[in-house]
Amino acid sequence: MSPALPSGLLGDLDPTSDRAVFRQIADQLREAIDRGRFREGEKLPSEAELVEHYGVSRMTVRNSFSILQGEGLVHAEHGKGVFVRPRPPVRRLASDRFARRHREQGKSAFIVEADAAGSHPQVDSLEVKEEKASQDVSTRLGSVRRVLARRRRYLLDGRPVEFATSYLPLDIARGTQIAEPNPGPGGIYARLEELGHHLDHFEEEIRARMPSPDEVKTLRLASGVPVIHLIRTAFDAEGRAVEVCDTVMAADAYVLSYQLPAT
Amino acid sequence: MSPALPSGLLGDLDPTSDRAVFRQIADQLREAIDRGRFREGEKLPSEAELVEHYGVSRMTVRNSFSILQGEGLVHAEHGKGVFVRPRPPVRRLASDRFARRHREQGKSAFIVEADAAGSHPQVDSLEVKEEKASQDVSTRLGSVRRVLARRRRYLLDGRPVEFATSYLPLDIARGTQIAEPNPGPGGIYARLEELGHHLDHFEEEIRARMPSPDEVKTLRLASGVPVIHLIRTAFDAEGRAVEVCDTVMAADAYVLSYQLPAT
């Protein structure tokens, strides 16, 4: 037996409206969340309570929840309830994050930054191997057939937030420390410069889309969370592309920030 | 009476799997799409056909479709069927799009670019008015109370792709052509420079998220399409923020591209 909902929390249905019932319910819940009647992390009324409150069937209520889930507003926990999804702290990526001065410290940018923010950083799923270049990577690197691929996943306080793969032409990377699991202080960009590939500029392409099922697993994404897909190409002083880095980020964990000259 | 599906197109269910039936069906459809068995714009088997093929109830099939819809892979058309969602052509935004040289032409960047790409550009929903600054805008502009807001929506070949609002401090914009519906050749940045606010650099913040219901309406977004939220602040030579532009873009219509120096 569910106790009645606090009156006034949620309104009634409008039977004359041509808006579907489950949409009306979703609208009311969304508005209640927006107005702060339910706070971040707080539990929404259970399906059974809403069934009783609105006098509809359970599937209708679930339908409403699935709308809000698709919007990334709420998430359901089996056995517990449906909760307002808390917005995780976001990591800000500044456009100068690859500046040479940051590289001269020794530790990786990710670690340094996370430590500074007081969170616990972690890097795992390291895989370093030679493989056939995809069509796209090959084009970006200038028609190479095989590449060195470096895959890794980044976590903050135990939560996976980013999955990245770097691709480098074999004639540059093979036999160097870049082909080792640990590329040493300053990361592969420091190594590239030591090898005489003076970095000139980067190009970053940004897309946003819904994640594939694989990405949902790897990044443990809640439903309704898109990913930011970033492809960075590094060019040396001769204008040659020396690295392509393909990164998929949990969109709710990141803000990208760029400085552009107004020349 | 539905004719049987072509055999081999879709597999069978695995009753021993602990993967839910509707997920298995979604998996098979997704794989078939990925492999090109169903092409862009092509119609998937109808709900009734899948009900018969898999021997499940209709709600189970609909559940599968709703997964794929959430992933942005398919879209349903009432009375017609469920179709593989075609990927619209993407508009590429280069990081030099606000370079002074582009401004000196006269026409707006959006129009020029679209014309060049052979598509039909359009700008509507113009609204120009003074209003109270939101907390966020006020902070970015340096504690201003009221601002001039310029709202507009951009369309490509009839499809809305972007919705933007520019905010300017009143002491800069009031009484100038910036406060007019048509800001004149080169846009408001050209006017700002004429008014002595020599632009020095821009800062852009990028987020990705699922759209609000309002944004779905304004941009006529299909389900499963995120938005890119870009907030650009323009700074003049004195380091003062002279404009904040808040832009929401249909993520399936854009690729953002940035050039970063490796200094």
Add this chain to the structure above:
DNA sequence: CACGCATACTCGTATAGACGAGTGGGCAAG
């Protein structure tokens, strides 16, 4: 007091059926 189990409550999955509404093709009437 500590442990374990029963129980009630939560959401997850699935079935079966009903009616409504949008679309398009075919057929019959003009």
Add this chain to the structure above:
DNA sequence: CTTGCCCACTCGTCTATACGAGTATGCGTG
């Protein structure tokens, strides 16, 4: 031949029911 209607097929919405599985709480046993 053209027009207009009917019908079959499509997805949209909603009900009612059933069982399974994860979670938390409290109570009884040791």
